Amino acid sequence: MTAMNFMETMETAEFRVHPDAHIVVDGSVCTDCTTRECVVACPANLFVPTADGGVLFNYEQCFECGTCYLVCTQAGAITWNYPAGGHGVVFHRT
Amino acid sequence: MSDPDVIVVGGGPAGSCAAIVAARAGLSVVLLERGPFPGSKNMYGGVVYPRILDDLIPNWWEEAPIQRWVTRRATMLLTETQALTVDFRTEAWGKAPYNGATAYRPDFDAWLAGYAEAAGAQVLTSTTVTGLLRDDKGAVVGVTTDRPDGDLRARVVIACDGVNSFLAKEAGLYEHTDAKHFTLGVKETLALPKEVIDERFGVRGREGVDIEIVGCTGGINGGGFVYTNLDTVAVGVVLKLTKLAAQATRPEQIIANLKGHPAIAPLIEGGEMKEYSAHLIPEAGLRMMPKMTTDGMMVAGDAAALCLAAGIWLEGVNFAMASGMYAGETAVEAVRVNDVSAKGLVGYQRRLSNTFVLKDHRKLRRAPELVLSDRVQHLYPQMMANIAERMFRVDNPEPKPGLRRILRQERKRAGVRRRHLWRDAFTGFRSYG
Amino acid sequence: MSNRIVVCLKWVLQAGEPDDARFAGVSPADHAALELALQWAERTGGQLTAITVGPPQAETALRDAIACGASNAVRIDAPLSTNSADVAAAIASAAHDAKWVWCGDYSMDNGSGSVPAFLAAALSASQALGVTNVTFDDSGITATRRVDGGRREVLAVHAPVVISVEGATARLRRASLTALRASTTAPVDVVVPIVAMRTSQHTIQPYRPRARALAMPSGANVLDRVRSLTTTGTAVATHHEVETLAPAAAAARIVDALRDWGYL
Ligand SMILES: Cc1cc2nc3c(=O)[nH]c(=O)nc-3n(C[C@H](O)[C@H](O)[C@H](O)COP(=O)(O)OP(=O)(O)OC[C@H]3O[C@@H](n4cnc5c(N)ncnc54)[C@H](O)[C@@H]3O)c2cc1C
Numbered sequence: 001m002t003a004m005n006f007m008e009t010m011e012t013a014e015f016r017v018h019p020d021a022h023i024v025v026d027g028s029v030c031t032d033c034t035t036r037e038c039v040v041a042c043p044a045n046l047f048v049p050t051a052d053g054g055v056l057f058n059y060e061q062c063f064e065c066g067t068c069y070l071v072c073t074q075a076g077a078i079t080w081n082y083p084a085g086g087h088g089v090v091f092h093r094t
Numbered sequence: 095m096s097d098p099d100v101i102v103v104g105g106g107p108a109g110s111c112a113a114i115v116a117a118r119a120g121l122s123v124v125l126l127e128r129g130p131f132p133g134s135k136n137m138y139g140g141v142v143y144p145r146i147l148d149d150l151i152p153n154w155w156e157e158a159p160i161q162r163w164v165t166r167r168a169t170m171l172l173t174e175t176q177a178l179t180v181d182f183r184t185e186a187w188g189k190a191p192y193n194g195a196t197a198y199r200p201d202f203d204a205w206l207a208g209y210a211e212a213a214g215a216q217v218l219t220s221t222t223v224t225g226l227l228r229d230d231k232g233a234v235v236g237v238t239t240d241r242p243d244g245d246l247r248a249r250v251v252i253a254c255d256g257v258n259s260f261l262a263k264e265a266g267l268y269e270h271t272d273a274k275h276f277t278l279g280v281k282e283t284l285a286l287p288k289e290v291i292d293e294r295f296g297v298r299g300r301e302g303v304d305i306e307i308v309g310c311t312g313g314i315n316g317g318g319f320v321y322t323n324l325d326t327v328a329v330g331v332v333l334k335l336t337k338l339a340a341q342a343t344r345p346e347q348i349i350a351n352l353k354g355h356p357a358i359a360p361l362i363e364g365g366e367m368k369e370y371s372a373h374l375i376p377e378a379g380l381r382m383m384p385k386m387t388t389d390g391m392m393v394a395g396d397a398a399a400l401c402l403a404a405g406i407w408l409e410g411v412n413f414a415m416a417s418g419m420y421a422g423e424t425a426v427e428a429v430r431v432n433d434v435s436a437k438g439l440v441g442y443q444r445r446l447s448n449t450f451v452l453k454d455h456r457k458l459r460r461a462p463e464l465v466l467s468d469r470v471q472h473l474y475p476q477m478m479a480n481i482a483e484r485m486f487r488v489d490n491p492e493p494k495p496g497l498r499r500i501l502r503q504e505r506k507r508a509g510v511r512r513r514h515l516w517r518d519a520f521t522g523f524r525s526y527g
Numbered sequence: 528m529s530n531r532i533v534v535c536l537k538w539v540l541q542a543g544e545p546d547d548a549r550f551a552g553v554s555p556a557d558h559a560a561l562e563l564a565l566q567w568a569e570r571t572g573g574q575l576t577a578i579t580v581g582p583p584q585a586e587t588a589l590r591d592a593i594a595c596g597a598s599n600a601v602r603i604d605a606p607l608s609t610n611s612a613d614v615a616a617a618i619a620s621a622a623h624d625a626k627w628v629w630c631g632d633y634s635m636d637n638g639s640g641s642v643p644a645f646l647a648a649a650l651s652a653s654q655a656l657g658v659t660n661v662t663f664d665d666s667g668i669t670a671t672r673r674v675d676g677g678r679r680e681v682l683a684v685h686a687p688v689v690i691s692v693e694g695a696t697a698r699l700r701r702a703s704l705t706a707l708r709a710s711t712t713a714p715v716d717v718v719v720p721i722v723a724m725r726t727s728q729h730t731i732q733p734y735r736p737r738a739r740a741l742a743m744p745s746g747a748n749v750l751d752r753v754r755s756l757t758t759t760g761t762a763v764a765t766h767h768e769v770e771t772l773a774p775a776a777a778a779a780r781i782v783d784a785l786r787d788w789g790y791l
């Protein structure tokens with residue numbers, strides 16, 4: 001599946017995005033992380049390695065599943081919360 | 095407004111059932127749900143077993159927003175090019191009181207929460223619970239929320255906040271959280287005309303099909319599923335978190351591979367992608383279960399890891415509904431005798447132990463491990479499919495080989511040791527038998 | 528003199544879910560209007576009434592407004608498809624003594640932003656429409672609106688007035704838990720309009736000028752003929768007239784000219 005294709009896939013889900021990020025990733029911890037579990041495991045593909053050896057994270061299209069904080073092995077890299085009530089993913093036919 | 099007797103956190107099946115029971119018994123109940131409506135955050139594979147509702151909602155089958163009644167259940171072993179299917183169907187499951195049904199969770203959960211509201215519970219949505227309120231002895235006396243002026247106190251808190259249950263963790267009920275106890279479920283909901291689904295899956299009217307699949311997840315331990323809704327088909331995979339994280343194929347690619355399998359592709363061909371979704375499953379049963387109660391609080395449903403994920407069984411909604419009901423009953427009891435301490439709430443553990451909720455878990459305690467073991471995942475499907483292929487292959491002029499020889503040869507070819515096969519068979523027999 | 532403040536909220540079904548109230552809601556612009564109306568009510572000590580025109584399920588929008596601080600709520604019972612003029616007339620009769628009326632500039636469905644304008648006319652109020660910024664001070668309300676050519680118009684607003692705001696003008700506060708609990712049982716007044724409400728027939732489409740008859744292009748080669756058709760490279764001011772007329776006559780003259788030239 002190509003990247004473009006997956007962007008369309010993600011567009012099939014509804015997200016009521018809150019202006020504040022509910023998950024915050026500390027990029028400085030990620031720079032030292034060699035395993036990068038989040039990159040392959042996040043079902044929404046929100047962790048993207050950057051050319052300069054960091055990891056870019058976007059919170060907008062998050063399923064709020066919890067995978068990333070469970071698989072991440074580096075303490076302090078991910079601060080994970082649910083979005084403010086009423087925001088975030090809204091499922092329709094799941 | 096006065097403080098309620100009971101706060102229920104989470105408007106999933108566990109939370110709604112807890113609220114229905116407590117509110118019907120006359121307690122004042124507030125149910126807090128973080129989504130804009132109950133069910134909006136919830137996703138699963140696709141089949142509910144609502145018989146547990148018989149007492150709570152008589153004739154639930156006339157009211158529930160179900161898609162199809164499952165009258166056909168198949169278990170499929172896949173290798174890259176082969177498929178071995180055990181396919182069962184019965185007319186009995188298509189009639190009241192029915193067995194399993196496909197339903198969308200945003201529909202089902204919202205429907206169930208409607209009964210909580212009708213029973214007098216105050217259902218407050220778009221409200222995220224952010225923590226617990228405790229008294230100076232550490233007993234839980236309420237919750238904090240993300241709203242201004244957002245603290246709420248109650249006699250009993252029932253945490254039905256799902257798989258990530260930050261409340262159970264905050265209350266210290268989990269010893270630790272380990273990624274290897276969880277699987278990630280991802281699925282696609284694909285739209286197809288009802289007639290096409292009926293024809294491809296060999297069903298009529300409201301009849302539906304449930305297919306569980308082993309051996310379709312690449313190197314990752316897990317499984318797959320295909321469920322029929324009225325005019326959509328749900329296709330997805332369930333992946334062991336630690337294995338997923340340790341390899342290179344992303345979840346959407348694993349679904350794509352399953353969809354491309356020659357046994358699956360014709361079923362879903364032309365389906366238009368309606369929705370992509372993901373959710374975690376607490377997979378490890380008894381091995382991960384928390385303490386169920388502490389002073390002032392009980393945990394139910396996925397929050398208490400009560401989901402039964404044992405290979406061909408993936409049942410969580412019925413376990414959530416039952417545990418929610420029992421937590422509700424226990425809350426009623428405890429408030430009446432005015433003892434909401436852990437001691438006053440012991441009835442909850444007793445109810446769980448004496449019913450299918452923990453009985454099934456005990457019976458199947460080795461099943462999750464067995465089903466997710468490398469042999470069952472990677473070796474047996476190939477071995478079984480090869481045996482079937484050789485049994486059914488006509489190699490004339492060669493005469494048919496004896497079954498025993500095929501079994502031995504294929505076991506060796508698959509690299510399965512006889513003693514492991516016996517041991518797994520024994521575990522399987524003890525679990526499922 | 529009353530200091531009645533009104534906010535108009537349109538409860539809208541989601542485009543992809545036309546039969547499903549669970550996914551319905553109000554637009555960010557309506558939320559902004561509610562927030563500004565609440566702030567104005569707090570500042571002036573006035574009472575805020577939230578009004579919606581819609582079916583019973585639309586009352587969720589009103590209860591949310593009550594949870595945020597509105598004093599009372601009125602639902603005018605009519606289908607969501609009621610046309611803008613009738614919506615405005617119904618609101619105007621329910622809120623005839625309103626001094627400050629706040630609206631979102633567009634609803635989330637195929638809103639044309641016409642309700643606030645109709646409403647101002649029906650209430651004989653002044654209007655500040657499509658406002659992008661609002662400031663309150665002791666002398667009243669100052670509203671900024673976008674006008675053509677990237678310019679801004681700053682209006683000193685005086686009651687009675689209808690103000691319609693864009694979604695980014697304000698962010699709606701979150702209702703407190705106590706207020707949210709109280710709102711679930713708060714009463715909503717229901718008004719059944721006496722006159723029949725008409726359905727909106729019109730759908731919004733991209734502007735398409737009607738076909739015009741053109742003479743055969745002249746020119747020796749293809750390029751010249753294409754140029755003459757598209758008028759590339761030629762002076763554009765083919766229609767240029769200067770007349771001095773009274774405003775009404777000027778408007779009529781402009782409409783006539785546009786019609787002649789095929790734009791209407
Ligand atoms: C891919 C997949 C396939 C599955 N297939 C099946 C199947 O076919 N059949 C079956 O029976 N089960 C299945 N399950 C399991 C089933 O979905 C769960 O066991 C069931 O949903 C548990 O119900 P619950 O009420 O405990 O939790 P949930 O349904 O998760 O509900 C928890 C609720 O709490 C809310 N919440 C969470 N935190 C907060 C907070 N802090 N504040 C306020 N609200 C909060 C959530 O929004 C949610 O509404 C599957 C699960 C997955 C992921």
Ligand code: SF4
Binds near residue numbers: 033037038055
């Ligand atoms: S989030 Fe965790 S797993 Fe991902 S790159 Fe950062 S440290 Fe590594």
Ligand code: SF4
Binds near residue numbers: 046
């Ligand atoms: S919670 Fe799930 S979807 Fe959201 S960023 Fe983490 S892994 Fe991705």
